[in-house]
Amino acid sequence: MVVAEQDDRLAALEARVRVLEDQATLYRLIAGWGPAADTANGQAAASFWAENAVLQAESMHIEGSAGVRAMIDSDGQQALVQQGCAHVQSLPVVQIDGDRATAINYGRVYLRGEDAYDIWRVSANCWEFARTADGWHVTRRVAHVIDGGPEARGLLGRATSRMRGAP
Amino acid sequence: MVVAEQDDRLAALEARVRVLEDQATLYRLIAGWGPAADTANGQAAASFWAENAVLQAESMHIEGSAGVRAMIDSDGQQALVQQGCAHVQSLPVVQIDGDRATAINYGRVYLRGEDAYDIWRVSANCWEFARTADGWHVTRRVAHVIDGGPEARGLLGRATSRMRGAP
Amino acid sequence: MVVAEQDDRLAALEARVRVLEDQATLYRLIAGWGPAADTANGQAAASFWAENAVLQAESMHIEGSAGVRAMIDSDGQQALVQQGCAHVQSLPVVQIDGDRATAINYGRVYLRGEDAYDIWRVSANCWEFARTADGWHVTRRVAHVIDGGPEARGLLGRATSRMRGAP
Numbered sequence: 001m002v003v004a005e006q007d008d009r010l011a012a013l014e015a016r017v018r019v020l021e022d023q024a025t026l027y028r029l030i031a032g033w034g035p036a037a038d039t040a041n042g043q044a045a046a047s048f049w050a051e052n053a054v055l056q057a058e059s060m061h062i063e064g065s066a067g068v069r070a071m072i073d074s075d076g077q078q079a080l081v082q083q084g085c086a087h088v089q090s091l092p093v094v095q096i097d098g099d100r101a102t103a104i105n106y107g108r109v110y111l112r113g114e115d116a117y118d119i120w121r122v123s124a125n126c127w128e129f130a131r132t133a134d135g136w137h138v139t140r141r142v143a144h145v146i147d148g149g150p151e152a153r154g155l156l157g158r159a160t161s162r163m164r165g166a167p
Numbered sequence: 168m169v170v171a172e173q174d175d176r177l178a179a180l181e182a183r184v185r186v187l188e189d190q191a192t193l194y195r196l197i198a199g200w201g202p203a204a205d206t207a208n209g210q211a212a213a214s215f216w217a218e219n220a221v222l223q224a225e226s227m228h229i230e231g232s233a234g235v236r237a238m239i240d241s242d243g244q245q246a247l248v249q250q251g252c253a254h255v256q257s258l259p260v261v262q263i264d265g266d267r268a269t270a271i272n273y274g275r276v277y278l279r280g281e282d283a284y285d286i287w288r289v290s291a292n293c294w295e296f297a298r299t300a301d302g303w304h305v306t307r308r309v310a311h312v313i314d315g316g317p318e319a320r321g322l323l324g325r326a327t328s329r330m331r332g333a334p
Numbered sequence: 335m336v337v338a339e340q341d342d343r344l345a346a347l348e349a350r351v352r353v354l355e356d357q358a359t360l361y362r363l364i365a366g367w368g369p370a371a372d373t374a375n376g377q378a379a380a381s382f383w384a385e386n387a388v389l390q391a392e393s394m395h396i397e398g399s400a401g402v403r404a405m406i407d408s409d410g411q412q413a414l415v416q417q418g419c420a421h422v423q424s425l426p427v428v429q430i431d432g433d434r435a436t437a438i439n440y441g442r443v444y445l446r447g448e449d450a451y452d453i454w455r456v457s458a459n460c461w462e463f464a465r466t467a468d469g470w471h472v473t474r475r476v477a478h479v480i481d482g483g484p485e486a487r488g489l490l491g492r493a494t495s496r497m498r499g500a501p
Contacts, residue, residue, distance in 0.1 A: 002170050002174075003170065003336050003337065003340070006170070006173055006174065006177060006340055007336075007340065009177050009181070010177070010340060010343050010344070010347070013177070013180055013181065013184060013347055014343070014347065016184050016188065017184060017347060017350050017351060017354070020184070020187050020188065020191065020354050021350065021354065023191055024354065024357055027425060028427055028428070030425065031424070031425040031426060031427045031439070031493075032427050032493055032494070034424075034440065034490075035427065035438055035458075035490040035491070035493035035494050036493075036494045038458075038480070038486075038487070038490050039487045039490050039491050039494060041491070041494050044494035044495075045494075081482070081487070082482050083482050084480045084481045084482035084483075084486075085480065086440050086442075086456045086458075086480050088424045088440050088442070089424070089425060090198070090201075090255045090256070090257075090424075090425070091194060091197065091198040091256060091257070091258055091425055092198060093195055093198045093199050093202065094195070104202055105198070106201065106253050106255050108255070108277070108284075110442070110453060110456045110480070112456075112480060112481055112482060116452045116453055116454060117442075117453040117455075117456050117480075118283045118453075119277060119283055119284040119285075119286070119453070120283060121284075122253045122277045122279075122284050124202075124205075124253075146205070146251045146252065146253045146277070146279060146284075147251045147279055148248070148249050148250050148251035148279060149251075152205075152251075153205070153206045153248070156201075156202035156205050156206050157202070157206050157208070159198075159199055159202035159203075160199070160202050160203050160206060160208045160211035160212075161211075169337050169341075170337065173337070173340055173341065173344060176344050176348070177344070180344070180347055180348065180351060183351050183355065184351060187351070187354050187355065187358065190358055257365070257368075257422045257423070257424075258361060258364065258365040258423060258424070258425055259365060260362055260365045260366050260369065261362070271369055272365070273368065273420050273422050275420075275422070275444070285450045286444060286450055286451040286452075286453070287450060288451075289420045289444045289446075289451050291369075291372075291420075313372070313418045313419065313420045313444070313446060313451075314418045314446055315415070315416050315417050315418035315446060316418075319372075319418075320372070320373045320415070323368075323369035323372050323373050324369070324373050324375070326365075326366055326369035326370075327366070327369050327370050327373060327375045327378035327379075328378075
């Protein structure tokens, strides 16, 4: 009887710890994007994207981890890296639902200028993840530059819609 | 005997997991502030503030979650959102003491300019939280712009005072 | 038999929770650096550095927690603080291996200017930590400004080398 009760408590703890570990993993995937982008390491960047993932931003639409890899390995990305760039991801609002998860955060791209750094880009990001046999992968990331328009607000609204009492 | 020992270990684990979950929740409340502010969604912003909370910054003193809601819904905030703004919160130093918690971090407001983004505001923030039957809420946030003066340093000092060996 | 099985599950959970706690502690040490630097509180800054730690950046090489303390207490640091500075650390990629750990992230130094803030410095950071009887301490931090050169890329590459499938 007591043992059965302990069994339930163990199972509950195991489930709670798993969610915490999932959250740590998702933080890590998000935090790892910058180092991969800023070293133009397409293989590393693509390694945590699902094979059929989608990366979308303004007019850009990239398909698959192979597409992510090609973008990060491109001449344009290499030029940014040679100038000195930092793709920094902010603390995300993560929502985990079993084997699916989303995260909303801000990305900023700092570019080396003559005397200081310029902030070339500030964007709202919505990340989607799926857990596979091989761990968590990004299945979709939609980003939109913060420009006063409705697109970025729409992405950020996906974070607020999960807060208590939100419409 | 062995079962009683396991009971103690279970209880200890449950308490430790609860602290980790609390920390994740507080990170989430802090990370959620930006998306609410940058969509001028007063209801979402106010949803995780206590009814009698206080929001203070330089000469501003706002009372209650209703006051927070009114500020986020105001014309001034709407104008910032139309221009393109991002309120980004940094990784906080969180201290949890049972049903109370504090967090110290930096806030930055990026504003869309003509060619790049301006950093309109960098502030030191001290957040206070309380756990209620309805979960964690912000009970007080004091922010002060980083201007070389003693106020912001006083807020940041609340983080350092909790480090090992600090005065 | 059942009790022995529960014992194994308890031990596994205890180990997993410990890693999560370690990660939270390392986040906290990283997040605490800014508040110590921006209040020029050398004692607080040094309190989480190992006695024989090394702090390296470009041409700078500082030895020991005493060296860290002296740097933070220096006139140069005080001048930055009087002008208004914010040393903000980004979400890190943390890797824990027992009693050792590393973290890769970005640091930014915002300086108060006339009308807005300048970004004086954006750097890649590689932190190394060790667990002692007295808790986790920084044993080494190597930072390099993001300038398009290979040094910062080398530090960031230490994060990508830990991602799945990376070279």
